[in-house]
Amino acid sequence: MSADPSPRAVEVRRSARRRRTVSAYREGERTVVLIPARMSEAEEKRWVGVMLDKLAAQETKRTLGDAELTERAERLSEQYFGSRARPRSVRWVTNQNTRWGSCTPAEGSIRLSHRLQGMPEYVVDYVLLHELAHLLVPGHGARFWQLLEAYPKTERARGYLEGVVAAERLPAPTAPAPAIPSSVPAARDE
The missing domain is CATH 3.30.2010.10 (Metalloproteases ("zincins"), catalytic domain)
Incomplete structure (x- = not known):
C-alpha cells in the first residue's frame, strides 16, 4: 500500500502554562497540536492521533455540495x-x-x-x-x-x-431500572 496522497505536516507545540488541555488547528498545509510540556512521548503520540481524527471529522461534517x-x-x-x-x-x-x-x-x-x-x-x-x-x-x-x-x-x-x-x-439499549434512593426504606414483608 502507498502512503496517503496528501499528508500534512504535524507540528507539536509544548507549553509549560498548559496543564491539562490539548488542542489542534490547521495552519496552511500544517496541523498544529498544542500539548502540556510535561506530557510523555507516548501520550503525545496518542493525543496527536486523537486530535488529527477530530479535525478530520470536523472537516468532513462540512457537507460537500x-x-x-x-x-x-x-x-x-x-x-x-x-x-x-x-x-x-x-x-x-x-x-x-x-x-x-x-x-x-x-x-x-x-x-x-x-x-x-x-x-x-x-x-x-x-x-x-x-x-x-x-x-x-x-x-x-x-x-x-x-x-x-x-x-x-x-x-x-x-x-x-x-x-x-x-x-x-444492534438492538437499541434498554434503560436500566431506576435505583431506589438510599433515603427511602425498602419495603418489608411482615
Missing part, C-alpha cells in the same frame, strides 16, 4: 484511474438507504447516499472510487477490485462501512 462532490470525483479519477472514469453527474440522494452509492454507466451518473455525509473523507472517497470504477468495469469481478487496489484506504473504508451496518443492526 453536488458541485464539490463532482470536483472530488474528477480529482479521484485523475489520481487513481488516469482520468479514464468520467462521470457526467455526481450527486447526493436521499432515497438510498440500503446502498452507499450507485452508478448508471450508460448515463455516466453516480449517486451517493446522504448517509455518507459526516463520515470520514477516506470513506466518502472510497465510495466515490467504487462507483467511478463501475464506469470502467461493470460488476464486481477481479478487474474491478484490481482498480480499487490503487486506493490505499480501501480495506479501512470497507471496514468502517461494515461497522456502521453492524451497529445499525
Whole structure:
C-alpha cells in the first residue's frame, strides 16, 4: 500500500502554562497540536492521533455540495484511474438507504447516499472510487477490485462501512431500572 496522497505536516507545540488541555488547528498545509510540556512521548503520540481524527471529522461534517462532490470525483479519477472514469453527474440522494452509492454507466451518473455525509473523507472517497470504477468495469469481478487496489484506504473504508451496518443492526439499549434512593426504606414483608 502507498502512503496517503496528501499528508500534512504535524507540528507539536509544548507549553509549560498548559496543564491539562490539548488542542489542534490547521495552519496552511500544517496541523498544529498544542500539548502540556510535561506530557510523555507516548501520550503525545496518542493525543496527536486523537486530535488529527477530530479535525478530520470536523472537516468532513462540512457537507460537500453536488458541485464539490463532482470536483472530488474528477480529482479521484485523475489520481487513481488516469482520468479514464468520467462521470457526467455526481450527486447526493436521499432515497438510498440500503446502498452507499450507485452508478448508471450508460448515463455516466453516480449517486451517493446522504448517509455518507459526516463520515470520514477516506470513506466518502472510497465510495466515490467504487462507483467511478463501475464506469470502467461493470460488476464486481477481479478487474474491478484490481482498480480499487490503487486506493490505499480501501480495506479501512470497507471496514468502517461494515461497522456502521453492524451497529445499525444492534438492538437499541434498554434503560436500566431506576435505583431506589438510599433515603427511602425498602419495603418489608411482615
